[in-house]
């Protein structure tokens with residue numbers, strides 16, 4: 566657990582944060598210049614706040630009152646930057662071993678090399694490997710310093726879409742295996758949602774929201790922070806049936822009578838009944854209908870009740886309870902024409918191909 570209660574002077578404002586970050590993964594999201602990096606730098610000791618205190622797993626690493634400021638290298642924090650920051654003259658292996666503090670009696674080096682699939686790169690120099698491989702090396706180096714927490718500042722931004730997809734599962738694997746708090750900064754909410762639904766929103770040096778993404782997006786005072794295209798449904802579901810021939814995979818959610826069909830390419834069709842899977846559907850890829858449509862190609866037709874309608878300029882964000890909350894964005898004109906109100910029964914329609922599957 567990370568407890569932060571600080572004031573840090575910046576050029577345009579003070580970063581004022583009083584927040585606790587739990588053992589899971591927290592996504593730090595906010596516009597450019599909102600103070601995300603300043604917060605990370607304060608936690609790791611690269612920036613010294615004017616006031617306050619910081620504790621990691623109950624141990625103070627900074628306290629102005631107690632005149633305590635544990636140096637960066639003694640805070641037991643793994644920090645991965647946007648561009649990895651590897652030593653260019655050292656091989657991947659030497660970069661990995663650089664931060665190791667003690668004798669590797671438990672075989673941690675081999676475990677991390679295997680987990681991050683770095684075995685074939687150990688002799689290579691950073692300039693000779695891809696951006697994704699460099700980022701995996703930086704992650705491995707951070708983990709080999711036996712950190713108590715992991716901070717990742719824009720770990721995906723130097724990577725193209727394909728490499729991002731490759732690094733995300735590694736981050737999840739790391740979290741499952743090491744079970745340490747992870748703070749991940751990104752200005753791409755979809756990337757963050759692939760890792761966690763626990764989001765901390767920053768603006769002008771303040772935390773303006775912290776909690777479950779679906780709860781944050783329905784708060785009228787936070788609408789401005791999510792750009793129109795970033796309103797995405799991120800839902801963890803259970804695989805209930807897999808058709809190996811067609812790739813059609815049926816997903817269920819708790820006791821809900823609604824299920825979702827998603828088409829997964831054969832090369833990635835390695836799911837079994839009972840597996841957990843996270844899917845993403847953009848809120849504007851979902852249409853609403855007053856009735857079920859029997860003769861259309863749209864595979865997914867989920868019935869539900871409109872629980873909330875939030876105004877977003879000329880759009881309306883409907884929160885539809887289909888057994889789980891589904892964000893559906895329609896135009897104000899459609900909402901008026903269909904006479905949609907809170908409490909109405911509706912059908913949510915979306916194609917299987919509109920669904921993105923994590924990993």
Ligand SMILES: Nc1ncnc2c1ncn2[C@@H]1O[C@H](COP(=O)(O)OP(=O)(O)OP(=O)(O)O)[C@@H](O)[C@H]1O
Pocket residue numbers: 574575576577595596597598599600601602603604752
């Ligand atoms: N060392 C510094 N001293 C004073 N002000 C700083 C310092 N570093 C950054 N700032 C200012 O503090 C503000 C917050 O910067 P910060 O890098 O923390 O934001 P950010 O949310 O991480 O931005 P980005 O997403 O663009 O990386 C900016 O206005 C920046 O110019």
